[in-house]
Amino acid sequence: MKLSRYKQSSPVSYTLGATLSYELLKTHPKQITRVFLRPAPKYGQDLQKIIHEIEKHHIEIIETTKAFNVLGAKDDCLLIAEFTKFSTPLNPQKPHIVLINPSDAGNLGTIMRSAAAFGFEDIAIITPAVDNFAPKSIRASMGAAFHLNIASFPSIETYRKAFSSRPLLAFMLNNTAQQLSEAAQTAPDCYSLVFGNEASGLPAEFADFCTPVFIPQSESVDSLNLSVAASIALFTFRQI
Amino acid sequence: MKLSRYKQSSPVSYTLGATLSYELLKTHPKQITRVFLRPAPKYGQDLQKIIHEIEKHHIEIIETTKAFNVLGAKDDCLLIAEFTKFSTPLNPQKPHIVLINPSDAGNLGTIMRSAAAFGFEDIAIITPAVDNFAPKSIRASMGAAFHLNIASFPSIETYRKAFSSRPLLAFMLNNTAQQLSEAAQTAPDCYSLVFGNEASGLPAEFADFCTPVFIPQSESVDSLNLSVAASIALFTFRQI
Incomplete structure (x- = not known):
């Protein structure tokens, strides 16, 4: 059995755990190349049900502990699915989330x-960025990664060319920015919410082609955590 | 120089990095016991300014690389402050955040x-819980840990006895729960927002002594990340 530690350059990735693997099976069964099962004297009912579903799809199941060690799975992880990475084009008729150079897998997964x-289905990632297929990103997404369209772009210009007819709302600490609630109330049906990198935020020049928006907050903190800021924005845009 | 890896049982903790250490110096200078400085041919202007402030407080500065290795600091971390942990009683006249058995340092820090x-100053932590003084919690808080009153309680009953005259609003996936925006609109000046553990949420019996509240969300996900749910709630209670 050939297997090595996960790398961003690898054509395959892994879902560590039965629940995540089941989300993948429900949404993208054809992407699964094989499944690793940790040998155990007995499996619980839920796991047995998932194994049965995997068998129905004629996916190879390999009993082994090696894969769990190589991939750094925790002791309570009993099942891993290996899958071929895939790309899912963004829907031009739906609102998008645009992440500029996100660098933390936990944040990216939490945003997914x-x-x-909150009913957003499309995420554009401007590279360089953390890998949305990294097992840690998928884990933090709790499987949401498999319900979304996610596409990478080498620059914001490339993204803008592909989706030119929509307003871009950029979250930045800008004196002239619009408040979040006002931006949400006045947004059209189709828009993109743009968020900067964890450490550097968005460069000031984004104000030239975006509408700057800010989340009202105390002056005692520099900023919000990226996944928190994005989640508050998504929540507000859906509530209004 | 006596120094060992950080443990929850230790009477002292550490701020890894100059910015965090400066937040501590501004808010609790008397708690600082000593400061470690990584030897370098030259320090930047900001760091020099912080060193100067530390000297003004007559705090011992030790040039060493050992402390950085023992405490697992990253290469770009040039300054660490050691401080005696402290407790800060909660203000009975202000809204509180109550966290039941939070287990992840990143989440706890992000909530701080x-x-x-969003202008909340008081956090009650019901133990067992992750350590709010762990360097990882403090780092995720970006220094907010030093601007808040944080107190631990062995049970929710102990907390309720100490603060008996306020409504408790508990975030749970309960069919009869009130929507977040409605709860925020009708809340009195003084209340407590209660959030459960990352994996297990809040036990159903919390509905017996709390008002259940929910954050409207799609059925395609089980729940929100804890720090995201708490942040959306804090934001909403402050916006209305």
């Missing part, structure tokens, strides 16, 4: 989770 | 950061 929770 | 951003 919030996106699914 | 959002609390400071």
Whole structure:
């Protein structure tokens, strides 16, 4: 059995855990190349049900502990699915989330989770960025990664060329920015919410082609955590 | 120089980095016991300014690389402050955040950061819980940890006895729960927002002594990330 630690350059990735693997099976069964099962004297009912579903799809199941060690799975992880990475084009008729150079897998996964929770289906990632297929990103998304369209772009210009007819609302600490609630009230049906990198935020020149928006907050903190800021924005745009 | 890896049982903790250490110096200078400085041919202007401030407080500065290795600091971390942990009683006249058995240092720190951003000053932590003085919690808080009153309680009953005259609003996935925006509109000046553990949420019996509240979200996800849910709630209670 050939297997090595996960790398961004690898054509395959892994869902660590039965629940995540089941989300993948429900949404993208054809992408699954094989499944690793940790040998155990007995499996719980939920896991047995998932194994049965995997068998129905004629996916190879390999009993092994090696894969769990190589991929750094925790002791309570009993099932891993290996899958071929895939790309899912963004829907031009729906609102998008645009992440400029996100660098933390936990944040990216959490944003995916919030996106699914608040009915956003499309995320554009401007590279360089953390890998949305990294097992840690997928884990933090709690499986939401498989319910979304996610596409990468080498620059914001490339993204703007592909989706030119929509306003871009950029979250930045800008004196002239519009308040979040006002921006949400006045937004058209189709728009993109743009968020900067964790450490550097958005460059000031984004104000030249975006409408700057800010989340009202105390002056005692520099900023909000990226996944928190994005989630508050997604929530507000869906509530109004 | 005596120094060992950080443990929850230790009477002292550490701020890893000059910015965090400066937040501590501004808010609790008397708690600082000593400061470690990574030897370097030259320090930047900002760091020199912080060193100067530390000297003004007559705090011992030790040039060493050992402390950085023992405490697992990253290469770009040039300054660490050691401080005696302290407790800060909650203000009975202000709204509180109550966290039941939070288990992740990143989440706890992120909630502190959002609390400071949205003008909440008091956090009650019901143990067992992750350590709010762990360097990782403090780092995720971006220094907000030092601007808040944080107190631990062995049970929710102990907390309720100490603060008996306020309504408790508990965030849970309960069919009869009130919507967040409605709860925020009708809340009195003094209340407590209660959030459960990352994996298990709040036990159903919390509905017996709390008003259940929910954040409207799609059925395609099980729940929101804890720090995201708490931050959306804090934001909403402050916007209305």
